[in-house]
Amino acid sequence: MTKVTMTINGKEVSGDVEGRTLLSSFLREDLRMTGTHIGCDTSQCGACTVHVNGKAVKSCTMFAAEAEGAQVSTIEGQANADGSLNVIQQAFQDHHGLQCGFCTPGMVMTTAALLKINPKPSEQEVREHLEGNICRCTGYHNIVKAILAASGQDVSTIAAE
């Protein structure tokens, strides 16, 4: 067992982990932060996306020990300080960008990373940026729309309610 210490959503946490413990497992099982989801075992689905030192990372692709000293952000830390939904979360609700909700934490975290580097992405840039996040429910239409809306772009001309 190795002791790891990191800052998650602004709060320092530590725990004893096996060398093989993935960051995703550390979050879910040791810290019981179950907002980060596991949807596959090949780092394809993106449901486990978190931010490590400001960059989007699939938390199943790194060991907990590799996050020693890191700043980690997860879905649990995304809402505004007063508990209300942040701009991205609100856009997903407003535009029905989620159904079963399982991929949603990863989608929100991936979107946050995208808008940081590309504040006004085009539709095609959004679609390409979502390559690593699979959603089975929405057919992506409303996810793309929500992300464009979260970036402040007019989505009123995009088809459907």
Place this chain on the structure above:
Amino acid sequence: MPKDGGIGAATTRREDVRFLTGTGKYTDDIQTHAECAAVFARSTVAHGIIKSIDTSAAADMPGVLAIFTGEDFVEVGGNPAGWLINSRDGEPMKEPKRPVLAHGKVRHVGDAYAAVIAETVQQARDAAEMIEADIEELPAITNMKDALAGDNFVHDEIGTNQCFDWGWIEDNRAATDEAIKNAHHVTTLELVNNRLVPNAMEPRSSIGSYHPGTGDYTLHTTSQNPHLTRLLISAFVMGIPENKLTVIAPDVGGGFGSKIYHYGEEALVLAAAKKLGRTVKWTADRSEAFLTDAHGRDHLTKIELALDKDGNFLAFRTETHANVGAYLSNFATATPTFLHGTLMAGNYTVPLVYVNVKAVFTNTAPVDAYRGAGRPEATYSLERVIDMAAREIGRDPTDLRRQNFIKPDQYPYASAAGLEYDSGNYDALMDKMEEVSDKAGFAARRAESEAKGMLRGFGVNAYIEACGIAPSNLVGILGSRVGLYDAATVRVNATGNLSVMVGAHSHGQGHETVFPQVVAEMLGIDPQSIDIVHGDTSKIPFGMGTYGSRSLAVCGSAVVRATEKIINKAKKIAAHMLEAAEADIDFTDGEFSVAGTDKKVSFGEVALKAYIPHNFPLEDIEPGLEETAFYDPANFTYPSGAYCCEVEIDPETGKVRVDRMTAVDDFGNVINPMVVTGQVHGGLGQGIGQALLENTTYDENGQLLSASYMDYAMPRADDVPYYIVDHSQGNACTHNPLGVKGCGEAGAIGSPPTVVNAVIDAIQSGGINVTHIDMPVSPHRVWAAMNNAK
């Protein structure tokens, strides 16, 4: 009227808040202090005899608490099939036993033969690898036609790989044969409806617990229908009395059919919980999901369409081989028969239909209902052969369909495949589709594509489906072993807010938002004062769950019936409060008033009075305000639609891009258009996935080659376009109180043939005579077909 957000409002979903903030509670998110973990040892060969299983080394591994093998479940029952199908000769279908853990033989890669329970999942996994199973490998049966010819059987005790040989409608067989023999023109098409994996993003998970003091079991599980799971475990698999078993399906991360069924892992965690007195959790990884979730589709079909010289349809005849995999999953026998054969008249006035389905056991994962369940297979066969016929006889595909459509004045319409359609207007759907898709602009878009060296095609499709599953009387005649009603309890609390317990289960469909819209509309109150309770057998009266686009049409109707009972009782209470005759009480906008006076009480005041029954006439009115209704539909509902799509093909690579996809659907009345549109979007995404990307491939040894997201091509955001969706042409269902038809599966039913029809149109526009390509229409297949035809 409700203050806001009643029937017809595009209300945003209240359930979203917990999903967006990471506070949803899916099965694997539930953690208890006494929890231990189950991991399964699964067969790596497709077919083999279990000679011995040595668990001694595994038992000595750190943290191991117990190991189970098939021997431990020999005495318990098997997981049954829910529908009894009889073959054409009257013989009942073959029903091999489906044990909790494989015993005697393993029958597909992933078939579990042992389970390890350990303190942690890592310890259980390490120990499972130490189990020594001596399995004598047998030749794998993977090809359906070979399976019927050989003497190598998946289940030796039944002595055949044919589950049944079903004819529908058998009395039409001779007349159909005769019509085809004598027809002016017959179009014949052999096609594959490719095998798919549903791939709900949340893998299956189950947690069993047992209370030794009371003998009560609790199962948390990823289920679309917790009551059905309880019934199957209680009555068939384990014999736990229903009153001693609570099944809870908390937040569930998608289902698409795969979580309808009871699986052996659910029984295992309950048995282990009892043995150990511990809470036992199992969660599938994605590879296990690919290997063991019920798959979908997998039909081989030959379809013939007979036409007269004017293009009138005379008969459809099909022969289908339907793969049911190694064991019968709960709905596996209904999907290729009564959810498929009964739809083989489509939207058309064709007088004769004959369907033959041979269901075949193979050494592959069980196959069962996946989004659409039989109707996508029927629609694909029909709409492909109609398109091909139009091209063969030189007719416009849309015009040929329109000529043969059932007309609006013909309802109720008895189809040649045995269903009575209640309502529809297929020409109006086509008109709307042509308008919103800008069909008129297609020629210009094709010219633009051609200028870039690309081929552009336009594909069209009309579909009808049967959902709102289903009238118990009818499905009983058709072989169902269950009734398919649903139930709801409306509880008005003393302070005027409501808890509505529903048998339907929401795993993405938005019930927590939509059902309150219905109740709020009826009671004239704020929908935010109404909460839905679902997914817990200890809290809700009963329910048959969510599948077959049934939740609103069936369970929603139960909610309406229960709410009507609430209004009736509340009127009695109001009459007492207002000292008036019950017959004189009006109920409007949430207020009870005495006709012709200004005397009135609000709904909230009546609710409070129901629980503080001072001066109640107890001989006439019981205290309390809570009502339950069971609703059994009179008929299926019949959503229909007209879809079109435009694809662009790069002739150099064969790559197909769906550029425009339009879905115009008749869902009857719509409660929440935002949610309905979202359901269609999701279906379209899955349908485009089937048409272009997804394929489940077993090699000749029965190894699943497509068992991860590296190998199975899930649609991603840049594989699909924005969709054009319209449901303005609804014709209300005539036989349920909401007039709703169901929207959950339409997109997945209507889109695959639309895409393939467009691909063929594009290729033929280049002067290349390709008449059919099987799904998925991959770049390789398109490129090869085009080059072979040159």
